[in-house]
Amino acid sequence: xxxxxxxxxxxxxxxxxxxxxxxxxxxxxxxxxxxxxxxxxxxxxxxxxxxxxxxxxxxxxxxxxxxxxxxxxxxxxxxxxxxxxxxxxxxxxxxxxxxxxxxxxxxxxxxxxxxxxxxxxxxxxxxxxxxxxxxxxxxxxxxxxxxxxxxxxxxxxxxxxxxxxxxxxxxxxxxxxxxxxxxxxxxxxxxxxxxxxxxxxxxxxxxxxxxxxxxxxxxxxxxxxxxxxxxxxxxxxxxxxxxxxxxxxxxxxxxxxxxxxxxxxxxxxxxxxxxxxxxxxxxxxxxxxxxxxxxxxxxxxxxxxxxxxxxxxxxxxxxxxxxxxxxxxxxxxxxxxxxxxxxxxxxxxxxxxxxxxxxxxxxxxxxxxxxxxxxxxxxxxxxxxxxxxxxxxxxxxxxxxxxxxxxxxxxxxxxxxxxxxxxxxxxxxxxxxxxxxxxxxxxxxxxxxxxxxxxxxxxxxxxxxxxxxxxxxxxxxxxxxxxxxxxxxxxxxxxxxxxxxxxxxxxxxxxxxxxxxxxxxxxxxxxxxxxxxxxxxxxxxxxxxxxxxxxxxxxxxxxxxxxxxxxxxxxxxxxxxxxxxxxxxxxxxxxxxxx
Numbered sequence: 228x229x230x231x232x233x234x235x236x237x238x239x240x241x242x243x244x245x246x247x248x249x250x251x252x253x254x255x256x257x258x259x260x261x262x263x264x265x266x267x268x269x270x271x272x273x274x275x276x277x278x279x280x281x282x283x284x285x286x287x288x289x290x291x292x293x294x295x296x297x298x299x300x301x302x303x304x305x306x307x308x309x310x311x312x313x314x315x316x317x318x319x320x321x322x323x324x325x326x327x328x329x330x331x332x333x334x335x336x337x338x339x340x341x342x343x344x345x346x347x348x349x350x351x352x353x354x355x356x357x358x359x360x361x362x363x364x365x366x367x368x369x370x371x372x373x374x375x376x377x378x379x380x381x382x383x384x385x386x387x388x389x390x391x392x393x394x395x396x397x398x399x400x401x402x403x404x405x406x407x408x409x410x411x412x413x414x415x416x417x418x419x420x421x422x423x424x425x426x427x428x429x430x431x432x433x434x435x436x437x438x439x440x441x442x443x444x445x446x447x448x449x450x451x452x453x454x455x456x457x458x459x460x461x462x463x464x465x466x467x468x469x470x471x472x473x474x475x476x477x478x479x480x481x482x483x484x485x486x487x488x489x490x491x492x493x494x495x496x497x498x499x500x501x502x503x504x505x506x507x508x509x510x511x512x513x514x515x516x517x518x519x520x521x522x523x524x525x526x527x528x529x530x531x532x533x534x535x536x537x538x539x540x541x542x543x544x545x546x547x548x549x550x551x552x553x554x555x556x557x558x559x560x561x562x563x564x565x566x567x568x569x570x571x572x573x574x575x576x577x578x579x580x581x582x583x584x585x586x587x588x589x590x591x592x593x594x595x596x597x598x599x600x601x602x603x604x605x606x607x608x609x610x611x612x613x614x615x616x617x618x619x620x621x622x623x624x625x626x627x628x629x630x631x632x633x634x635x636x637x638x639x640x641x642x643x644x645x646x647x648x649x650x651x652x653x654x655x656x657x658x659x660x661x662x663x664x665x666x667x668x669x670x671x672x673x674x675x676x677x678x679x680x681x682x683x684x685x686x687x688x689x690x691x692x693x694x695x696x697x698x699x700x701x702x703x704x705x706x707x708x709x710x711x712x713x714x715x716x717x718x719x720x721x722x723x724x725x726x727x728x729x730x731x732x733x734x735x736x737x738x739x740x741x742x743x744x745x746x747x748x749x750x751x752x753x754x755x756x757x758x759x760x761x762x763x764x765x766x767x768x769x770x771x772x773x774x775x776x777x778x779x780x781x782x783x784x785x786x787x788x789x790x791x792x793x794x795x796x797x798x799x800x801x802x803x804x805x806x807x808x809x810x811x812x813x814x815x816x817x818x819x820x821x822x
Contacts, residue, residue, distance in 0.1 A: 235414065235417060235418040235421060236414050236417075237413050237414050237416070237417030237418075238417075241413065241417065242410050242413050242414075245409065245410075245412075245413040245416075246355040246356065246406065246409055246410070246413075247312050247313070247355070247356075249355055249409050250312050250313065250316060250353075250354070250355045250356075251302070251305075251312045253353065254298075254299075254302045254312070254315060254316065254319075255299055255302050255303060257319070257353065258295050258296075258298050258299040258302065258319065259299060261291075261295050261319070261323070262292050262295045262296055262299065265288045265289075265291045265292045265295065265326075266288075266292055268288050269285045269288040269289055269292070272284050272285050272288065273285045280333045283329075283333055284329070284330055284333060287326060287329050288326065291322060291325075291326055294322060295319070295322070298315060298318065298319065301315075302315060313354070313356055313359045316353060316354055316359065316363075317359060317362070317363060319353075320346070320350065320353075320363045320366065320367070321366070323346060324343070324346070324366060324367060324370045326342075327342045327343060327346075327370060327374065328370055328373065328374055330342075343367045343368070343370065343371045343391070343394075344390060344391065344394045345394075346367050347364060347367055347368075347391070347394040347395050347397070347398045348394055348397050348398045348401060349398070350363040350364050350367060350398050350402075351364075351397065351398025351399055351400070351401035351402035351405075352398070352401045352402070352405060354402065355402075355405065355406055355409065357402070357406070360398075360399075360402050364395055364398060364399075368391060368395065371391060465485050466485050466486050467485075467486070468485060468487060469487055469567075469568075470487060470565055470566065470567050471484075471485070471487045471488050471491055471546070471548070471564075471565070471566040471567070471568070472484070472485045472487070472564070472565050472566075473485070473488060473563075473564055474553075474561050474562065474563050474564070475503075475504055475520075475561065475562045475563075475564065476560070476561060476562075477520075477560045477561075477562070478503065479503035479504035479505050479506075479520075480503055481499055481500055481502065481503075482561055484496075484499055491536075491538070491544060491568055492507060492536060492537075492538045492539060492544070493538045493539035493540055494539050498539075504516065504520075505517070507536050507537055508534055508535070508536060508537070509534065509535035509536065509537055509543060511535070512534035512535055515532065515534055516532060516534055519532045519550055520550060520562055523550060523551065523552035523562060524552065524554075524560070526552075527551060527552035527553070527554055528551060529549055529550050529551030529552065529563075530549070530550055531547070531548070531549050531550075532547070532548055532549070532550055533545075533546070533547045533548075533569075534546055536566075543570075544568055544570050545568070545569045545570040545572075545573045546566045546567065546568060546569065547566070547567055547569050548564055548565055548566030548567060549564070549565055550562055550563070550564050551563050551564075583637060590630075590634050594627060594630055594631050594634065595631075597623075597627050598624065598627045598631065601620055601623055601624045601627060602624065604620055605617070605620050605621065605624060633769075637769065643773065643776045643777075648697075648776075648777075648780075650694040650697060650780060650781075651694050651695075651696070652692055652693065652694055653692070653693075653694075653695065654690045654691075654692055654804055655690060655691055655692070655693045655695045655698065656688055656689075656690055657685065657689045657690065657691055657723055657730055657732075658683050658685055658688065658689070658723070660695060660698060660699065660702075661681060661683065661702070661721060661723055661732070662681065663699060664699055664702040664703065664706065664721065665679050665681050665721060667699070667703060668702075668703055668706040668707060668710070671706075671707060671710055672706065672709075672710040672713075672719055674710075675710040675711060675713065675715070676713075676714075676715030676716060677709075677710055677713040677714075677715065677716070677717050677718060677719055677736075678718055678719070679706060679718070679719045679720075679721055680718050680719070680720055680721070681721050681722075682720060682721070682722035682723070683722075683723055684722065684723060684724040684725070685723060685724070685725055685730070686725070689725060689730055689803055690803070690804045690805075691730060691781075691801045691802065691803060691804055692781075692802075692804045693781045693801065694777075694781070697777045697780075697781070698777070698781065700773070700774075700777065701773075701774040701777050701778060701785075701799060702721075702732070702734070702799075704770035704771065704773065704774045705734040705774065705797045705799075706719065706721065706734060707770070708736075708770060708771070708797075709734050709735075709736035709738075709795075709797075710736075712736055712738035712739070712795070713736045713737055713738050714737060714738060717736070717737040717738075718737070719734065719735065719736050719737075720733070720734070720735040721733075721734055722735070725803065726800075728802060728803055729800050729801060729802055729803060730800070730801055730803055731798055731799070731800050732798065732799045732800075732801075733796055733797070733798045733799075734796070734797045734798075735794060735795075735796045736794050736795055736796075737794045738794050738795065739791065739792060739794075740789040740790055740791045740792055740793055740794055740795050741787060741789040741791075741795050742791060743791065746787060746789060749771060749787055750771045750772055750774075750775040750785070751772060774799075778799055778801075781801060782801070782802060783799060783800050783801040783802070784799070784800045785797065785798070785799050785800075786798055786800075
């Protein structure tokens with residue numbers, strides 16, 4: 228079975244060049260053989276032919292030998308292959324035909340023309356280009372016919388026509404066979420070169436692949452070393468973390484855990500490995516933890532939990548943490564948990580709440596007495612008050628009232644953080660509530676040199692579900708802040724309008740506005756635009772934080788629009804409740820209207 232490469236054909240130009248090269252390689256041996264042949268002819272004719280014809284023929288053959296040797300020398304100097312190859316072959320053929328034709332002319336013997344018979348066969352072997360071969364054969368046959376005409380022996384020449392035709396056909400067959408053989412050889416050589424090139428490329432690819440593999444192996448080794456170092460660092464961090472880090476199966480069994488579990492709960496590793504999460508969660512919090520773990524199948528991102536764990540010696544440890552799920556395609560469902568012991572923090576918060584409640588109570592009781600006494604003295608219950616003392620008493624009364632408000636704010640924020648602020652939810656008439664807020668805060672605004680203007684854009688009575696007192700507290704905080712920061716002689720706008728399913732209450736002042744740097748944290752605890760101890764406006768910075776907490780509980784939003792130098796606009800948005808009979812459900816009585 229031939230190789231696949233044998234069917235690959237070399238380009239035509241390459242085959243043509245190869246044939247020219249084969250002819251070039253044949254020229255010198257053929258020329259040398261001709262030189263020897265004509266030397267033999269010259270010697271033979273010198274002794275066998277009569278004079279003077281013999282002398283002429285010998286001279287011609289000697290000249291032919293000289294020309295053949297010159298061609299032999301020239302062929303050795305030209306490049307291979309060359310465009311001169313076939314013309315040189317044609318010149319050799321013409322030289323031989325000249326010798327034949329000359330002998331026929333000088334000797335008048337047509338039988339000398341039969342020398343073309345081997346020439347015809349030789350032309351078929353010698354020429355490797357079909358056009359040149361046919362031209363050479365045509366020239367040989369033409370010379371044979373011309374020789375017969377010159378020697379006036381055409382009938383004798385015609386007797387040999389079949390031999391001439393047979394020689395020509397044999398030369399053509401030899402030409403075709405040799406050209407095909409050389410072409411086939413060139414195709415094989417070309418296929419072998421392609422195979423060698425492919426093999427070389429394959430070897431080079433193999434070398435490159437081996438180099439890449441070696442490089443990849445080195446990189447892998449480095450990566451494994453780096454991974455080992457990283458794993459060691461993370462393992463050290465995992466084992467020495469103060470947080471309780473663990474992974475559980477869906478049934479609560481431990482997959483792995485760090486040393487903080489044993490240090491916090493008092494169990495050793497062997498005991499923890501056979502316990503389940505349910506065994507260490509306090510009974511009153513077990514349902515909370517089980518629901519959280521069950522929800523992880525739906526929400527793998529996880530959830531925050533806060534519960535109590537029971538230690539080995541029976542103590543209760545308060546824990547907060549985060550549970551998340553790891554769901555593998557072909558593996559078990561696992562839960563990852565990171566917990567932190569907050570027992571001490573809870574105790575600190577409890578002590579803080581107790582301290583705030585105690586201090587606030589202890590402050591409020593004497594402050595109430597002081598306020599009452601100052602009010603009685605100012606009213607003249609202890610006799611006429613001198614004009615100079617009246618101003619001082621007024622200052623003391625105002626600052627006492629301010630101190631009471633600070634104490635109330637501290638109590639409110641502590642109740643909000645503890646989740647203990649009570650809300651009495653009911654339907655509230657928004658317009659009536661705003662008029663009450665106006666009545667309650669307009670006098671305070673006037674003391675600061677401004678007044679409040681109400682803009683009610685509601686087309687009908689509109690209700691929201693809220694705690695009226697708490698909502699009034701929010702409006703009081705916003706209006707009192709606006710009064711404190713408004714320039715004297717300006718007005719504060721209290722406006723309300725309906726927007727789709729919400730109402731929007733806006734408190735707009737004409738002050739300097741809130742600086743851009745303070746807007747992001749304006750609703751934070753103890754946040755003051757001017758935080759210095761010598762600021763011009765009093766307060767503990769809790770009013771807006773309390774207002775935001777109340778509005779959040781009422782399912783609303785509170786925000787700020789402000790531009791430096793052009794005032795501040797605080798807005799509260801609450802969802803509108805369906806209309807009901809005001810006399811039965813409204814949480815705010817209808818106050819008298821104001822001009």
